Each structure stands twice: as C-alpha cells, then as structure tokens.
Amino acid sequence: MLNKLKDKKSLNGKFSTTNFTKLGNYGTGHTSFNTKGLNDFQRTSVIAFPKKETVTNQLLAFESGNDFADFMPHLESTSVAAGEYLYKSDEHSNYVYFPETAVISHLHTSADGKTVEIAMIGSEGVSGLSEIFGTQPSAHCAQVTVGGSVTRIKTDLLKQEFHRGGDFQIRLLDYMNAHILQISQRIVCESFHVIEERLSSWLLMLQDRAQKDQWQITHEQISLILGVNRPTITQAAKNLREKELIDYSRGKFYIVDREGLEFRACECYSTLQNVH
Amino acid sequence: MLNKLKDKKSLNGKFSTTNFTKLGNYGTGHTSFNTKGLNDFQRTSVIAFPKKETVTNQLLAFESGNDFADFMPHLESTSVAAGEYLYKSDEHSNYVYFPETAVISHLHTSADGKTVEIAMIGSEGVSGLSEIFGTQPSAHCAQVTVGGSVTRIKTDLLKQEFHRGGDFQIRLLDYMNAHILQISQRIVCESFHVIEERLSSWLLMLQDRAQKDQWQITHEQISLILGVNRPTITQAAKNLREKELIDYSRGKFYIVDREGLEFRACECYSTLQNVH
DNA sequence: TCGCTTATGTAATATTTCATACATAAGACT
C-alpha cells in the first residue's frame, strides 16, 4: 500500500506540486497522447536483444531455454510511450508485441468515430496475435496506455514458431482463450455495470499490469477507452476521490486505497483476475 | 423476399391463425425454452453418422476428403431444439458442435444473474472450441436459439486432429479470429447503439444463420440475449413492426422487409458480414 | 510574471433504458 498517498493532505486534489515531484518519478516523461497523430513507432527508443532476465512477460517465461534456442535470438527489446500506436486498424503489423512494463489497449472505433477498449494487455499477454491466426488485418488498433518496455518479434518468425507446434503453441492458444474471456466479460460489464464500478475495475486492471501506484492519463483518455463522455468520467473519478480510493490531477492518476477500490469495482475485475 | 408476408393484411399483428399455420411449418415443433431446466441434450432426436452431402457447415466443407479420412467417420449428426443447452458454463463439454441449420448463442451471466449474448453461431462457425484451446471450462453457456441440425464430434478427437496441424488447424484458427471480431463488435454495439438498431442487427444475423424468414422466439428470450429488459424489446419490436420491417405474434417472429431492416440496423451487422 | 493551452469542474436539458406494475389478448387445453 502507498503510505505517502494515504496522508490525508495529499488527497482530494489538495496535494502540492512538491508531492508530485516526489511521487511522480515513475514515468517515461511522456506527457501527451498522440491520439490523432501518425504511427510514431519509428521514434521509439533503444532497440536491443533482451537478456533473458529482462524478459518478464509471462508467455515468454520458459523454464528450459532449450526448446527455444532458435527462437529467443529473434526477440527485440524496446520501449514505447503512452499514446503511441503499435499498429492501427486495417493494417498488417510486422511485429507481435509482448509487453513487459508497458500496458497496451486494443481499441475499436464505431462508424461515427467513437472508440472503446476491447482488451487491456500487460505482461500476462501479447498484442498482435491475430496476425498469427488469421489472414485479415486486425480490426482494432493497439495503443500504448502506459509507457514502458515491450519485447517484440517479427510476425513471420512467430508464425513459423507457432506452427512448429509444441509447448509454445499450447501456451499461446491458452492465452487466446483467456483473451476471449476478457473481451466477453467486457460485454457483460458494458451491459450491466455503472460507470463508477467500471472505472474502478479498469483502474485495478491497469495497476496490475503497470505495476505502479501512479501513471499518466487524463479523464479524456479514459473516456475514449471506456466509451463514455468525458464529463461522465470526471464525475465518476470525483466520486472515487471523495471516497479516498483514488487521487488525480492534470493527467496524473493515483491509486490510494486499493482494497477500497476492489470493493467498489464490479465483479469483472475479480472474474478476470482468476483467468490469467 | 417473403411475398406473402408483404401482404399488408398480415402485418401489424393483424394476420390470422390461418396465416400462421400456412407459414409456420418450418420449425421442429418445440415451442418453449427450457431456460431454467437441466441440460436435456439427452432427449435429443436421431444421432447418426452424417452423409458428406448433409454437412453444410462451412468449417467442415472440405474440397478433398483425403486429408480427413480418419476424421470424418467420427462426426455425428443430430438435431437440437430451441432452448436446449449444448453445454453450460463452468462445465467441460464432451463434444464440439458445428451447427448446420441450428443457431447457437453463447451467453454470459453477470454476478446478479442477468444474461447477455457474447456471440451467435451458425453454419459458418463452431461452438465449444475453447475446450480445444484452453484448459479451463468455458465461462459461457451454449444455448440453442433456433432449433435444427448440428454436426458434432468428441472434444478429444477434435483436439487430436487440431494438433496434427495442417489445413484444418489453419481453418479453425482463422475462425477463432473471426469469432474474436464478432465479440469485439458486440462491445462497440453495446457501447454506442440504441436498442432498435441492435435488435435489427441481431435479427439479420439470426436470419442469415437460420436461413428462414420465420422462427420461434419471444420478446422475453430476446431480452435475455440482448441484455435488456423485456418491455424495452417489446417497444423496439413494436417500432420495427410499425415500420413494416418485421412482424411477430406470441413467440413467432418474421422478417418482412429485409432491406429495410438492414437500413435500420447499426453498422455492426454489415461489419461482421464481411468477416465470415 | 503573464498569457496560453489544456485538464478538470459543473450545470442544465435531453435521451435512453431500467424497474415495476398491471392490463389485455392469444391460444392451448378442458
């Protein structure tokens, strides 16, 4: 639990800039989303072959390296910034991405341009797998919600590896199953749960994947992810802040009382927690 | 197009019993859902080895039978009635089902017992595939929405066949991709589209799969599928009937003006039409 | 420090659906 933030002085928007400087040193320094910009994956920082120790993605956590001797050298480590697109909808992706500390959102767009998150992917999962399974380009875009590191591999190479069969194939199929569960639960969530519960669940899912108590995101961005209007998020967030479960200010978001937030969240959070 | 139904006399609930008898001879005679009953798959009618000609499911439509010489003899043909469960949630299924003329709904249930359809499956698809991919029992139940025939195969046998690799594996993976698309689009639909549009899309999807102009379903059943209250469906259906797009009476549903219905539907229908 | 940009606060109205309750009517079964 984050004791500093439990200090009442830092709650309800009353914390000072000093508090932010002290607490806000997790991020990558990227402060704005490029929601409408072009794919700027090109300007991504260092690309390197990862050491085995730095690969913490659970799908890449191999007990014995032997089976993957041909496979591991093709992995690349890179970092991605919040707002960046890994790939866009109706576009083929050259890479498949295994998040390490980054968190990725799969977003669908409606005919009139509204967006909604289909799934959230962290180090438990992988983004871009539809390139392996299907022939059509993906209907969603993959946007970075929380910046951090990812391990990536060329789509063609992963496809080869996948069709060799064996343990890694089984692992990816099992994840695909869990992924379908996550998307399905989202339907339940949007059908039956009010925005304050949904926001709570979403924040908990995000914290599990980002593994921080604080990250960069605005109400506007959350509204585009949950598929609701911005003032609706502001209202829900305000309620959660008044209950001292979260805190936020100008694009910085904090989890203050995790257990309280779990209590406020709909069942969707705990249901999915047992899956991955 | 169904000319008889375009006769104005048969619209707006004014058609007579005679009309029904004349037009209503598609079904299997099953008139009520067993929404709360036990799995009554046991009392399913004839089970037989299908002839190749009767297998119209698109995933089983093999150009050359050679590759599947070991596989085809394990297929069983059977018929299922509306309301029946192929399998329930949190239960392992012994079979994987390839619908022929039947239509299957995958339903999720919320913590407080409300249900919503995750996906609709007809002869373009398959139900129970999660048994092949994952280790956990499925979180959804599979209920028959429109009675008809299905081709089924024992889960274990299909799993073996799948892991042999080859064309059939590729075909199932490609379907899995399309299936994810359908579920994803449902999220968009529930987020942004009003019930009259959603009902229109759903009816069109159902007609594509049931391949009839008329089938058995009540407002109550539709409400459990679309995850809304029953009077909400009645209101939306009434509006569509007043526009002479559909007709219905006591559990019988008709598509009257398919093109008109397509015009009234949200984009979700046409988006998914291009996938399968 | 000033001004600009942007994030958040807030309010008022509209729309959609919920939740509930009860009325009506179709048709199945005596």
Add this chain to the structure above:
DNA sequence: AGTCTTATGTATGAAATATTACATAAGCGA
C-alpha cells in the same frame, strides 16, 4: 365455450448517461 397460461402492450417514475456549454484552474513556455 370457459379457463388458464403466457406473450405482449403500456404506463409511470427513477436512474444513468449523453450532450452541450461554459467556468475554473493548473502548469507550461514566452
């Protein structure tokens, strides 16, 4: 024909969110 069950019709108030508009304030950069 009479009765019963069930599907549909309808009304009403409540709740949730949309929609729009504008106010306020934080913090960045000149």
